[in-house]
Amino acid sequence: MKSASLKEMTALKKEYINEVKNDYRIAYESRQASLTGRREVLTGKGKFGIFGDGKEIPQLAMAKAFRNGDWRSGYYRDQTFMLATGMMNLEEFFAQIYGDTDDTFNPGTAGRVMNNHFATRSLDKDGTWKDLTLQKNSSADISPTAGQMPRLLGLALASKLYRKSGEKSILKGFSIEGNEVAFGTIGDASTSEGHFFETINAAGVLQVPMAISVWDDGWGISVPNKYQTTKQSISEILRGFERDENNPGYLIYSADGWDYPGLISVYREGIEICRREQVPVLFHIKGLTQPQGHSTSGSHERYKSKERLKWEKEYDGIARMREWMISEGIATNEEIEEIENLATERVKKARKAAWDNYLNPVKAKRDEFLRMADVTTCNCAKTSKIESIKEDLRLIADPIRKDIISSARKILRLICDSCSNPQNSLKINVSNWLEKEMADNAGRYNSYLYSESAERVSNVSSVEPVFDEKSVMVPGREILRDNFDALMAKYPELVVFGEDVGKIGGVNQTWEGLQEKYGENRIFDTGIREATIIGQGIGLAMRGFRPIAEIQYFDYLLYGLQVISDDLATLQYRTKGGQKAPMIISTRGHRLEGIWHSGSPLSMVINSVRGVHVLVPRNMTQASGFYNTMLASDEPAIIIEPLNGYRLREKRPANIGEYRIAPGYPEILHQGTDITIVTYGSCVRIAEDAVDQLKAFNISCELIDVQSLIPFDIDQTIVKSLRKTNKIVFFDEDVPGGATAYMMQKVLEEQNGYLYLDAPPRTVTGMAHRAAYSTDGDYFSNPNAEDVFDAVYNIMHDYNPGKYPKIF
Secondary structure, rough: OOOOOHHHHHHHHHHHHHHHHHHHHHHHHHHHEEEEHHHHHHOOOOOOOOOOOOHHHHHHHHHHHHOOOOOOOOOOOHHHHHHHHHOOOOHHHHHHHHHHOOOOOOOOOOOOOOOOOOOOOOOOOOOOOOOOOOOOEEEOOOOOOHHHHHHHEEEHHHHHHHHHHHHHHHHEEEEEEEEEEEEEEEOOHHHHHHHHHHHHHHHHHHOOOOEEEEEOOOEOOOOOHHHHHHHHHHHHHHHHOOOOOOOOOOOEEEEOOOOOHHHHHHHHHHHHHHHHHHOOOOEEEEOOOOOOOOOOOOOOOOOOOOOHHHHHOOOEEEHHHHHHHHOOOOOOHHHHHHHHHHHHHOOOOOOOHHHHHHHHHHHHHHHHHHHHHHOOOOOOOOHHHHHHHHHHHHHHOOOHHHHHHHHHHHHHOOHHHHEEEEOOOHHHHHHHHHHHHHHHHHHHHHHOOOOOOOOOOOOOOEEOOOOOOOOOEEEHHHHHHHHHHHHHOOOOOEEEEEEEEOOOOOOOOOOOOOOOOOOOOOOEOOOOOOOHHHHHHHHHHHOOEEEEEOOOHHHHHHHHHHHHHHHHOOOOHHOOOOOOOOOOOOOEEEOOOOOOOOOOOHHHHHOOOOOOOOEEOOHHHHHHHHHHHHHOOOEEEEEEEEEOOOOOOOOOOOOOOOOOOOOOOOOOEEEOOOOEEEEOHHHHHHHHHHHHHHHHHOEEEEEEEEEEEEOOOOOHHHHHHHHHHEEEEEEEOOOOOOOHHEEEEEEEHHHOHHHOOOOOOOEEEOOOOOOOOOHHHHOOOOOEEEHHHHHHHHHHHHOOOOOOOOOO
16 A cells, blocks of 8 residues: 555656646747747847746746636736647747738737737637637737726626526536636736726626736836835735625735746635635736846836846746756756757747748749739830839748739739730739739738628618507607517526616616516626726627626716727627627717716717627617617627607507617608708707708708618618708717718718719718707707708708798
């Protein structure tokens, strides 16, 4: 028995030694990759480089606690963690530096974001979900500091909701009884951001399995901690969040970034509790270094003292691990040197393989074009210029696609028709080649702003609302409430949250009684924290839930606009269809009272959230139809309910929860022949008033509700109207030059509507300032029916002054 026990102990010791050696190899490879990566950028093979050197050792420890099904929401210093967990290899590391667009070699981002922005693929090529419990998962990184934090909250909350639910149908492929941990990472300087503190507070309130590691190297680029953090310690100032025997809160650990065995122990303990008890944990990893400085754009020797640089060299994590391995008898100096030599060779081979993978197809494309653009049989004056462009292209040692396409476009301008053999026209060949290449490059660089799966919103069939003899007039909010009730019953993965949404059923009672019916696990209140309400929705949607995140008023969407713009709107694009977050942001806007409860800043939204559908229904029947459509799709949307429409009575459809309104298709509400009025949302009722007023002056208006701003007028309904009326007014409550200018550009430029104008187009908008308080303030700040009347009448006067004499 003793000999067997000794044998087991010997085997365990050998296994441990091999594990430590393997960890050292990973750390050393990662460091060499950082050093080599910097050289690649500085020699022109990459545009920019940012790396994770100095952070290797704690990331090894963190990786040991990371399991299949877990999620990461981190930032650009995490390369060692990605390598140690197997979510990235060295070839992919270099492919990111070169911007390789082939997702075979650069699967996380396909070259769409700069290097060290990591992601795993949650979706198959057809856009359907993979089984995320069978793989380790990294949400797609973004550059804005602390931008990963709001999303992290949602990734963690998903585990808690899955564990509470136990609903087998929604767990499959997304969670194993909610046992997954959401790992977050952030630099110490970035903890100064509001997103960090908002997320920390929300996670403490919600008590979710979120494990946040703060990599503390003492600097934020050139700015030291004393200008970043009170007491120069994020763990110290967060002690008030720490749990005790009477109150839930955080587990808070501090550890030195060079202490390999200590870090392993800390992470093992902290993550085990986080996973089991579903409580948030903060790891403050201190004493880290940054051997190459912040990035390739600068050198840390400019702002760090000689003493600090000497300290960083002495306390470099890899050097300290090396010393520890020798002192503990785990490896000899010679054995470690062999590991280092092999690691260096491995990095060299990975760099070469990645460079060849990136460059060879581009060179082949260059050579293909040069062979095709043969002008040896041409004798026109421009032949020499063409040959000069070709020779310049031929001499580029490491061409990029821009070089090839730019040369082709310049050559095409110079090819004479007379030089072209009618049987094998050079001009036609180059034109066809260029057209194909432009399409291919659109796939490389311009695809997947929106979903391209079979579940994309454009594939969702519209279903008209049905009205029968039982359809009665009810307040608009009841239509929404009953529609939400039907959706909650239909989609077990649907969860809803926001300020006042749960217990009281929403400030406008659109969720009245539904929390009591479906439970607090599916409909629940949040604190006043718009950025993390949005982030909560993103993380939940990335893990298989279908969240509706309510922002109480459209004016307050600004708090979350950065999260929508930088994270949600770019998600499909920056992963080339590898990840999605089909959430709905529900809000209410347009007219009510005063500066912050009557906003309609649509231009600010539509011009910063491309990638998210923006739907602007005129009433609650239309709004309900949009909710039904978006839940049948796999795309995100903002739905702006008209704030003054909840008490207005509408006919209740018989097919509540089933009818669907397709975004992008305007509705003609009034047929007319003299002029077209284009509007949306709450402005529709005002426009209808103006149309009635104009009718008394024998002006026939065609009134069009665009219904959605993104997408916009897919079948060119407005241009078809303009062909008939030849005059047009764009009307909304946004600022001058805002969403009306967007609509005008779409209609007159993109759809060639200018061809049918007999009079200059006009816009009717709100004032440049916010809306003043009171009914009078609204009247003199926002456009009204009289403003629309005057704009239309004056167009008609200018067109036919005899028939429409000047009024005012």
